[in-house]
Amino acid sequence: MSNVKTYQNYINGAFVDSARGELRDNYNPATGALLSRAPESGAEDVQRAVEAARAAQKEWAKKPAIERAGYLHTLADRIRGEVDHLAAIIVAEQGKVRALAETEVNFTADYLDYMAEWARRIEGEIIESDRPNENIFLFRKPLGVIAGILPWNFPFFLIARKMAPALVTGNTIVIKPSEETPDNCFEFTKLLDGIDLPKGVFNVISGGGKTTGSALSGHRDVDMISFTGSVATGSAIMHNAADHITKVNLELGGKAPAIVLDDADLDLAVRAIKDSRVINNGQVCNCAERVYVQRGVAEAFQQKMAEAMQATTYGDPGADASVDMGPLINQAGLDKVAAMVDSARQAGADVLTGGRVADVSQGYHYEPTVLGNCTADMAVMKDEIFGPVLPIQIVEDLDEAIALANDSDYGLTSSIYTRSLTQAMKAVRELEYGETYVNRENFEAMQGFHAGTGKSGIGGADGKHGLYEYTRTHVAYIET
Ligand code: NAD
Numbered sequence: 001m002s003n004v005k006t007y008q009n010y011i012n013g014a015f016v017d018s019a020r021g022e023l024r025d026n027y028n029p030a031t032g033a034l035l036s037r038a039p040e041s042g043a044e045d046v047q048r049a050v051e052a053a054r055a056a057q058k059e060w061a062k063k064p065a066i067e068r069a070g071y072l073h074t075l076a077d078r079i080r081g082e083v084d085h086l087a088a089i090i091v092a093e094q095g096k097v098r099a100l101a102e103t104e105v106n107f108t109a110d111y112l113d114y115m116a117e118w119a120r121r122i123e124g125e126i127i128e129s130d131r132p133n134e135n136i137f138l139f140r141k142p143l144g145v146i147a148g149i150l151p152w153n154f155p156f157f158l159i160a161r162k163m164a165p166a167l168v169t170g171n172t173i174v175i176k177p178s179e180e181t182p183d184n185c186f187e188f189t190k191l192l193d194g195i196d197l198p199k200g201v202f203n204v205i206s207g208g209g210k211t212t213g214s215a216l217s218g219h220r221d222v223d224m225i226s227f228t229g230s231v232a233t234g235s236a237i238m239h240n241a242a243d244h245i246t247k248v249n250l251e252l253g254g255k256a257p258a259i260v261l262d263d264a265d266l267d268l269a270v271r272a273i274k275d276s277r278v279i280n281n282g283q284v285c286n287c288a289e290r291v292y293v294q295r296g297v298a299e300a301f302q303q304k305m306a307e308a309m310q311a312t313t314y315g316d317p318g319a320d321a322s323v324d325m326g327p328l329i330n331q332a333g334l335d336k337v338a339a340m341v342d343s344a345r346q347a348g349a350d351v352l353t354g355g356r357v358a359d360v361s362q363g364y365h366y367e368p369t370v371l372g373n374c375t376a377d378m379a380v381m382k383d384e385i386f387g388p389v390l391p392i393q394i395v396e397d398l399d400e401a402i403a404l405a406n407d408s409d410y411g412l413t414s415s416i417y418t419r420s421l422t423q424a425m426k427a428v429r430e431l432e433y434g435e436t437y438v439n440r441e442n443f444e445a446m447q448g449f450h451a452g453t454g455k456s457g458i459g460g461a462d463g464k465h466g467l468y469e470y471t472r473t474h475v476a477y478i479e480t
Contacts, residue, residue, distance in 0.1 A: 005036040007186040009045055009206065012052035013199030019044035024207065026182055029095040029327045030316035030363040036093075038182035041207040046174075046215040049203040053145045053172040054221055056200030061142050061170035069116035069168050071197050076112040078191045079105060086187060088318075090156055093183045095326035095363075096280055097317040107446075108160045114446050115164035118467050122169060134479040140471040142170035143247065144223035147216045149237070151229040152329055153283045155181035159188050162226045163202060165467045171223075174203045176216055178229075180329055182206040209233060220244045224470070227251070230384075231409075231455045249459035249469050251285070252452060253384045254412030256442055257405035258288035259427060261398060262296035264417035265439070266304065272417075272441040273390065274308040278368065281314075281325050282388035283333070286413040286435070286442045286450075290374075290381050291392040292401035298394045302372050305390065306352040309368040312388070316363060327363035328387055334364040337387030344371055344380040344391065354389070376404055384410070398423055406432045411453030413442045434460070 006023065008015040018039035026036045039045070060068065079086065087101035096104070127136040148162035159175060166173045177185035189204050205212055213233075217225050218240040227237050228251040241248050258276070260269045276287040293301045317326040328334045338357055345351055354369030369389040374381050380391040395401045405414060415437040416427040424438045434451040435444065444450045444462060451460025459469050 004034050005183065007036060007038040007182060007206065009039050009041060009049070010186070010189045010193070010202070010204040011045070011049045012056075012203070013193075013197070015193070018042065018205075018207075019048070024179060024182075026093060026180070028092050028318070029329055030318060032362055036183050038186065038206040041205040041212040043215045045205050045207075046212065046219055049174045049205050050145060050147075050216075050219050050221050052200035053174050053203055056198055057142070057144055057170075057172045060167075060172055060198060060201050063170075065119035065122055065168060065170070068170065069119035071195055072112045072116035072164055072168060074195045075192055076109040076116075078194065079109040079112070079188075082191060086156065086184065089184050089187050091318050091326075093181050094152060094155055095317060095329065097323060097326055098321040100280060104154060104157050108157045111157065111160045111446050112164050115160075115168050115467065118165075118464070119168055121464075122467070122471070129477070131479065134477060137476045137478065139474045139476065140169070140468065141474050143470060143472055144171060145221060146171045146173045146470065147219070147222045147225045148173055148175040149213050149217065149225065149227045149229065150175065150177050150185070152178035152180035153280060153285070156184045156188060158228055159185055161228075161461050165461075165470045166226070167201065169467065169470045171470055172201045172203075174205065174216060174222075176205055176207065176212055179206070179208045213237075214240060217241060217246075218243060222246055224249060226469075234457065249461075250457040251450070251461060252412075252455060252457045253410060254285045254452065254456055255289045255382065255384055255408055255410040256286060256413045256415065257401075257408070257431075258291045258414075259398065259401040259405065259416040259418075260291060260293040260297065260301055261416070261418040261420070261423060262294045263419045263423075264297065265419065266297060266301060268439060269417035270301065270304045270308055272415075274305060274312075276441055277309070277388055277390045278312050278325050281328055282337075282366075283329065283386050286444065288390070288415060288442060289385055291390060292395045292404055293392055294398075294401070295394050295396060298392075302352055302370065302392055305392070306370045309370050309388070309390065310353045312368040314358065314365055314368070315360065325368065325388060327365050329364070331364060333386060334366060337366050337385060337389060340380050340383070340385055341369060341371065341389055344374060344378045347375070347378050349374050349378060349380070349391065376407065382408070398426060402427060402430045406430075409455045412456035413437065413452075415440075415442055
């Protein structure tokens with residue numbers, strides 16, 4: 001009997017076939033095995049999902065926030081009961097290693113609980129008036145219907161990052177998972193289907209970007225598009241949104257600089273930056289993508305980093321749970337990484353370790369790679385690589401490092417390794433980034449605010465500020 005699953009969209013509280021009847025195949029990136037078929041939804045499906053979300057929204061918003069939060073807590077408990085199953089799905093369709101897949105599932109449950117806990121803390125304001133006998137009240141109200149469009153790299157967690165703040169503040173949502181990773185989204189939805197959430201509050205339609213995604217982001221009755229993905233798609237979505245003046249919240253790509261100064265704890269810097277390049281097979285928007293190392297420690301740093309990357313193991317994480325790294329998501333991802341390394345090599349970069357497509361029979365594996373002697377004009381120092389490749393450029397001092405770091409289209413995360421508080425604070429002041437990590441790996445906390453400047457995005461996620469992205473303000477001037 002075939003293990004290949006066939007999924008249906010989830011609209012108005014029921015699993016339903018796509019109106020077009022078309023299905024898209026979904027494969028395991030490590031083995032090439034066919035995993036599932038999921039709907040390739042069209043404009044009709046988008047219409048039905050948005051209509052269902054709109055019809056449900058007013059009643060949903062009337063419920064006390066604490067009642068809405070109760071559903072999120074129940075879902076979190078159900079997710080915690082299914083970690084094994086859910087982690088296996090993520091490993092199979094995205095190629096994440098098992099331990100990280102389990103972390104993603106548990107973090108998702110914690111995130112649902114965290115956002116649910118805001119239910120009693122959604123606050124308006126009372127503002128002093130210029131007139132006697134008047135009060136100015138500022139209310140926080142839901143936006144209405146949210147479209148959540150997701151990438152494939154944290155496919156399970158990112159559902160919660162959008163639906164939890166949306167639902168607790170009284171919005172309803174239509175989610176479109178990446179065409180690379182529909183399975184985990186529909187498994188999430190199966191768990192959600194059992195918690196008696198009112199019909200239409202949460203909907204899922206799967207399909208490709210240019211078909212389903214484009215129809216959803218261009219729909220006139222969506223109040224905010226909450227998108228995570230590449231800069232190019234973010235730009236296409238903004239164009240679509242412009243037709244109906246739809247609000248956008250965009251979490252886009254990054255090219256995170258890591259600065260390593262002469263006085264850094266070198267072993268700490270090597271460990272944290274290496275982990276940053278290896279985690280999720282090098283495919284994380286906020287992880288260190290380029291290093292500026294001060295000349296005094298450059299040789300030692302490069303040598304230690306090359307050794308650490310060389311010791312990184314890779315393979316099919318579904319067959320061997322002990323590997324450090326799985327495959328890249330698809331052939332296009334692998335080709336892009338290979339082309340960027342080849343171009344850097346031709347321009348004079350030294351390949352300190354790796355530098356080739358891995359010699360394995362199956363899967364989109366690239367060797368863990370360190371490139372020394374890089375210069376600012378190389379694509380590996382400018383563009384998002386999204387693979388296990390670390391380019392390094394030598395600098396004379398912090399000023400040069402900051403200038404190079406800031407000379408970028410991106411502005412998501414940055415990091416610095418130094419024992420000097422003065423140097424660290426100078427970097428925090430001068431780096432034009434949404435986040436700076438000092439002497440630690442780049443990984444955001446749910447109570448922080450994950451947001452980029454420049455082409456890395458608009459708006460943000462997490463914490464109080466992320467929650468309020470899903471609300472609008474309504475001011476009442478009340479004279480009595
Ligand atoms: P992508 O932009 O190719 O696709 C993301 C989603 O957009 C998919 O669901 C896709 O189907 C959809 N899409 C594509 N074209 C569309 C269109 N014209 N209209 C509407 N939707 C469309 O990104 P990806 O390859 O899935 O993800 C990798 C990218 O995501 C990287 O650039 C990474 O840095 C970024 N990312 C950013 C963050 C963050 O928090 N800033 C987090 C994770 C990933």
